[in-house]
Amino acid sequence: MSKPKPSKREITIGVTGHRWIRETLELTSAIDQVIETILQTYSGRTFTVLSPLAEGADRVIAKRLLRHQGTKLTAILPMPLEKYLGDFSSDESKKEFHRLLDQADKIIELSHPTSRDEAYAAAGKYILDHCDLLFAIWDGQVAQGKGGTGDIIRLARERDLPLVWIRYTQRDQNTKEAVQQEERTDRIFFERFPSQNPLSIAGEE
Template sequence: MPRIGVTGHRDIPAAALPSVRSAIRAELGDATGGVEALSSLAAGADQLFARIALDCAVPLTAVIPGMDYEAHLGGDEVRASYRRLLASCVARVDLPAEPTHEDAYYAAGRWIVDHVDRLVAVWDGRPARGPGGTGDVVAYARRTGVPVTVLWSPGARRS
């Protein structure tokens, strides 16, 4: 079964959301013979991708960075969404501890890239704001030959 992973920004501008949602649905729906989705279930793109996968009856695997992940996800709403999504996953991969949170996020992104047939990137095309960000994961995928589909709305800017 083909596997599609996701990387993306935590903050997706409202102007970009409709096209990103539609594009994720198309990416997941275009896979013939079924597909499996992989996500770290972080706020923003990861949770959006995971929700759409589940809405489309696509099996979802959670890839959990090696850190106190849930405590660093954001507010109560994001953590509650994370728990709901995690409970709906068909599998969970817990990665080993890393020295920093940035290292843990990047390790999770690389793990996803190393275990998928293609990567969906909800990405504005700009460099990562910190080590292990979306731009770094996209660069890693491209270096290793994993096809990347960038989803973004032209002209949309992150805050």
């Protein structure tokens, strides 16, 4: 069954995407383009962001959305906080996580399943169950593990959830290896939005 187009005053934006991305000017500009389209499409509404605040897309998108006055953040923790911190790559990453967590209006800690993959899958499902639209940074490839970005995108499409995703190439096919020299952000896709045509990044022919 199709999810109805949001008509309420508050719109909840779910966030998903890859971890191993770089916060480049090109990427943040693309995110800002998406945000501007969302603001125009749902003008007059307030916004809440649902994000696990994992490294990469979860944080980059949340940070850009929180720049807009009145936007609220609900942090969805896939496991207990101390265990979750162990998944972050550096002390600076943990500090950034805490800075964002301090901005959250609400923190939801999910019960911890038997594996980390299941925990992340549960967080993704929670976000899908509670968002009005999904905002993703994705390379367009199938998921490499349970609850990966590709899985979340597939479920969003099955639910006919409004979806916007930035295509970001950042890994070798069928591996988890980043390909920094080939990283590119080349299209924005809107699905089940009033305008569903892919957009070129500003400045691209």
